[in-house]
Amino acid sequence: MNKKGDKLISVYWFAVLFIVAAAIVYMVHAFYGKPYDVRPIEADILISKIARCLSETGHIKEGVFEENFKENFRGICKLNFRVEDVYGWREQEQYYVEIEILKFDSTESVLFLEDGNKQLRDFCGRDEKNFPRCLERSLYSLDKDGNSYKINLVSIVRKTEKNVY
Amino acid sequence: MKTLIKKKNGEILTENIIFIILNLVFLSILVVFLFSRTSTAAVFEEKYAKQIALALDSAEPGMTIYLEMKDAIKIAKKNSINLENVISIRDNLVTVRLRDGEGYSYSFFNNAQVTARFDTESEEKYFFVIDKK
Numbered sequence: 001m002n003k004k005g006d007k008l009i010s011v012y013w014f015a016v017l018f019i020v021a022a023a024i025v026y027m028v029h030a031f032y033g034k035p036y037d038v039r040p041i042e043a044d045i046l047i048s049k050i051a052r053c054l055s056e057t058g059h060i061k062e063g064v065f066e067e068n069f070k071e072n073f074r075g076i077c078k079l080n081f082r083v084e085d086v087y088g089w090r091e092q093e094q095y096y097v098e099i100e101i102l103k104f105d106s107t108e109s110v111l112f113l114e115d116g117n118k119q120l121r122d123f124c125g126r127d128e129k130n131f132p133r134c135l136e137r138s139l140y141s142l143d144k145d146g147n148s149y150k151i152n153l154v155s156i157v158r159k160t161e162k163n164v165y
Numbered sequence: 166m167k168t169l170i171k172k173k174n175g176e177i178l179t180e181n182i183i184f185i186i187l188n189l190v191f192l193s194i195l196v197v198f199l200f201s202r203t204s205t206a207a208v209f210e211e212k213y214a215k216q217i218a219l220a221l222d223s224a225e226p227g228m229t230i231y232l233e234m235k236d237a238i239k240i241a242k243k244n245s246i247n248l249e250n251v252i253s254i255r256d257n258l259v260t261v262r263l264r265d266g267e268g269y270s271y272s273f274f275n276n277a278q279v280t281a282r283f284d285t286e287s288e289e290k291y292f293f294v295i296d297k298k
Contacts, residue, residue: 038215045222080276
């Protein structure tokens with residue numbers, strides 16, 4: 001009787017081991033089978049880079065309000081939105097950037113600039129796995145005359161196919 | 166009577182040893198599976214391509230970034246890949262290749278001139294020199 005009981009326990013034990021193994025295999029596959037989603041970090045770095053391009057030590061950089069800045073934004077901020085030629089990414093830009101500079105006291109818009117794939121803007125505020133990653137930040141800055149401004153920044157990174165399974 | 170007890174004790178010991186060995190075999194297979202899944206060339210290619218792209222995104226001209234890639238280098242050596250060709254940067258695209266094939270590519274948005282080199286002194290690092298374009 002005792003021997004039978006032992007055998008029964010070992011059968012259950014192997015059943016438990018099998019369940020544990022299946023769970024581990026599933027978890028490993030679920031974790032390592034998916035690509036690393038680096039888009040939130042990418043959007044964060046992009047927004048920081050733009051902020052540094054616009055403002056330094058709390059002061060708006062010279063030339064930001066000039067017309068040339070809008071026209072040559074990528075060159076001035078040293079950005080290159082060219083991506084790898086896969087999944088039709090070259091036909092549809094994978095980045096979007098929006099800059100709005102408002103006078104702090106009157107909220108009058110002084111500068112509005114958008115660059116990249118404008119269609120991505122619609123995905124902001126919709127936090128779903130397969131949607132582009134959107135990040136919004138604000139900062140305050142002064143011009144050389146001491147006038148204060150609020151700078152609203154938006155950066156969006158798509159690259160869904162390489163970051164979400 | 167004495168022989169009977171001895172025989173029973175012997176049986177219990179053998180059964181337990183077999184049981185323990187089977188458990189160990191089972192767990193070893195599980196551990197081998199875990200390691201094989203987590204340290205494949207494909208996983209490392211993606212991990213390092215993205216890591217390098219992010220590091221380059223936040224880099225400024227004049228910087229030199231060192232990246233330790235011991236584990237990836239080990240895999241590249243195993244797959245007979247020339248260590249000078251593991252990382253290639255063309256325009257703003259990083260490609261990491263640790264096995265035969267195209268490797269894994271990821272783009273970075275920093276418009277800088279980047280050169281990737283293998284650190285021949287330590288033989289476990291790569292370094293990236295960032296210059297103005």
